[in-house]
Amino acid sequence: MFLLRRAIRFALSLVLVVLASFAMLHLIPGDPVRAALGPTAPREAVEQRRAELGLDRPWPEQLKTYLGKVATGDFGESFLSRQPAGQVIADRLPATVQLVAVTMALALLVAVPLGMAMAARTHGGRGRRTELAFTSVTGGLSVVPEFLLAVGMIALFGVTLRWLPVAGKDGAASFVMPVLALAAGPAALLARLVRVETLRELSSDYVRLARAKRVPAVRLYLRHLLPNTLTAALTTGGLLLSSLLGGSVVVEYVFQWPGLGGTTVEAIAGKDYALAQAAILVYGAISLTVVFAVDVALGLLDPRSRPRMLG
């Protein structure tokens, strides 16, 4: 029941994304082809290109063609390079996925233990100084934009200390700065969330009962608290993971990462609408998939939303 509802929402959102990417070309004020080819392009060239793109036909027909093409994985071709957009994306996407996946893993691995440890240190109003330090540092990190961290790190580790490569994707060392720049904000927010949820759980009766049973602390935190905190924190924190995707565009741009982000920015700046359309479609679909996957994982983790096995 729960899964079905989520799946329906996922499907509807996907449709929304496809429609939005289709509508994009039509919402742009003026003539996108003229804008792309520049004011000096001959009139015939523009007309010819419009015909090629099917922009001269009525829009319901265009939508039908578009849907058919998207369904078969044909995203049209770049206005500028005339390469198939699908090909460009296929070339660029893996680097982005690697960056984002490593970042998500790091953010989760840091945030969950850190948040829980901080909750253990500060619950019931103890450890006021630790609490202050934690909330100040994570509060600061969560609002610093990725590009600032990126620029700061490049200046420090890349230029001044020369410890790490400043740009490009070449081996493990080249991952360090982009991943850190991208992970800092979401990890800080997630750690705060985990702490708050752990604190809430710590004051619940089942924890009191577990304490009355004199369960060792490690067992209390790992076995009793972790599943409950994690579900609670990810219910609200799942969106953080998809927001990484937005940040990755900037990080890729700053570090000249050979991913989809830089391509998208160039496409938008260069008015290469076909490529931009395809990139937005892919980004939208990926972020929806991440959110959906987190939802499904939570549904499976939480016994309350599972169907009853007996009776």
Add this chain to the structure above:
Amino acid sequence: MTERLLEVRGLDVRYGRLHAVRDVSFEVAEGEILGLVGESGSGKSSVARALTGLAPRTGTVAGLGPREAQLVFQDPYASLDPRMTIARSVAEGLPRGLGRAARREEVARLLDLVRLGSETAGRYPRELSGGQRQRVAIARALGARPRLLIADEVTSALDVSVQGAILNLIRELRAGLGLSVLFVSHDLAVVRYVCDRIAVMREGRIVECGTVGQVIEHPSHEYTKALLEAVPRLQ
């Protein structure tokens, strides 16, 4: 018997797939206190909410105009807007188009009716105790000049020593204003003390209905007997 105020026939309440109230019928006479007793999930609170339009219902409810039934809620800590003074909260129920002076007078009268001093008017809910808040909620309901007051577990969030005062107040209001009351509670001892007649609910239906004497002294339904038997009595 005095005149009939409210007649409920074939009342049904459904929330999606949950069928909370099934074919419930009863009536309340003028100046009568009818007790609606049952355990959690019996549908008694749904009946209360349905009669005041807070729950979707089917069936006929005859005898009451809109706003003539007013509900007082269980939790006095949640039923008052924390950002409104007591006077503003109480005034919410007053008819529109009343002048300022008339409103103030009416609020003072209502507060006096529930035995609260006029100095309460300028305070905020957080400054009052649970029992005092429950009185404010009753005063607010009375401001709409209801003919039926519905009390939904009004004392279950209160301590025993405060509960008595609220129960006494409800009996006084009936005696003084001739108000009819639908008194919803899980506590048979309280219901027996306050009410004239009792309806026992189980799984959305009324299983037994009669005067206090009949239901408490000579219960006919097995469930009523089980309930009565389970009530702890002071040794």
Add this chain to the structure above:
Amino acid sequence: MRRMRSPSALAGLVLVLATLVLAVVGPWLWGEEAARFDPLHILEGHSADHPLGTDDGGRDLLARTLAATRQSVWLALLATCVTTAVGIPLGALPSVLGPRAARLVSGLIDSLVAFPVLLLAMFAALIAGAGARGAVVGIGVAAVPGLARLTRTLADTVASSDYVAAARMLGAGRTAVLLRHVLPNIAEPLILTVTANLGYSLLGLATLSLLGLGVQPPDYDWGRLLHDTLPRVYVDPEAVAGPALAVAAAGIGFALLGESLARAAARTPDAVPRGESRTVLPPGCGPLPGAPEPVLEVRDLSVSFGGTTPVRGVSFSVAPGELVGLVGESGSGKSLTALAVGGLVPYPGTVSGRVLLGGRPLEELSRRELGTRLAMVFQDPMAALNPALRVGSQLAEVATVHLGASRKEAWRRAVDRLGRVRIPDPEANARRYPHEFSGGMRQRAVIAMGLMGEPELIVADEPTTALDVTVQKRVLELLAEVNETTGAAGLLISHDLAVVSLYCRRVLVMYAGRIVEELPSSQLRRARHPYTRALVASSPDLSTDRSLPLATIPGRQPEPAEVPGGCAFAPRCARALERCRADRPELEDGVACWNPEDA
């Protein structure tokens, strides 16, 4: 304002003020210098004349950074206006629509929230066209789903409250409810969120400009300056540092100010003191001399939180196989007494006095002994079991952790104990999760958990308050039976005199942190303490005289911080003497009263 004391709020405020001042005076003071071309000094690094260097037109970067403040803040303000103007009405819309339309709008908001803000912004900016206008619309629109969702969540909380139900019943329409109740109650968090949004807009706009999708030359904001200087980061890092630090300071300032004030307004959940603390005993409290006859021996127990002492000098004992009732109204200190007996007083509470279990002080007992010899049952069975773990494994845990049993043995034991508390089909039910159990079954499972070890003391704190009467009866009967068959000492804490009188032979009555009377339950109607008498008289039962008003006790129980000297009940007592207000009566012959009633 007390909230401003948080350092992050203070830091935010300072940064915000500095930014606003710069936004006003910046272009006047440095506008001219920022626009002055100097073809002889292009793309220079740090020098005395140009601390941050110059750009490709030889213009001073420090002046440009300072002068760009106004443009940057102004655009952020515009973007926030867009967000607010669309987001708050959109989020409030479900409150005034019918249920079906409301669900549609809510669903739309939820779907939009799933998209990363920056992607939404790029999409919107693409449509609106690269440039300042596109960026403002893009960043403004992109933040709409988040704000709309917050508005809706806040509005929903208020709209589902009893006071809104009361207003609707009194004839208020949806719009009236929105204006009178919902908006005033959600205004504060919303205003603070909008403040924080201003910071995020600033950072977002800078990001778009950095990508070259925002402000276009010859205009410039901080993001545009970053865009232009970024390629020079490898040569002249100071050229990038100016605009970067400016964006950071301003954006973080707004965000910190709004967020920390919003958090202070929402009051963090950890403000409620709860948890565990060590029992602090006065020195020289060894085991009692002589035969340790009572299982539980409590002597002069006090529990303090900071300056207040909710439990003040409580002494009692419980013999093996005995079930003793502890009765009092809310705030009497009975539950804290139970926690102190279990060694579970939450931080930062401190405990003084002695709690002896089997003749030995609680803190001398090992974790293992406490885990197996002491069983506790709490009030809310819905919350007392871990929702994420199977019931059986929560029981089995006691055996694996404390008794060194294998998982299989422990599981067998758990199934056996579930059977002993008469849970039907224990094998199958042990494999279920708590949410599949009814309230009564859960409370049985908690009792069974206590039986996993060899309990010598069972402390049950309001075990049936959350249950229906028919279920209550069976759970209490089970508790009494367990108490009798295991020979454990039992402490039953309740607000209900009748319940206690049924299952306990001896009753302790607590008022304002002290035991005021100790008596056999058969004597309750002839209690000697005026408070016990009044409590009995004010509890209606199935034989109360209906023709008389119910007895009530005037006034209320004092809070722990305001307990008067002398007898705490004296201000409410009809029998109070002069002496009662001055001297505190001690518990003697079972009653703490200077002027007791006749038995």
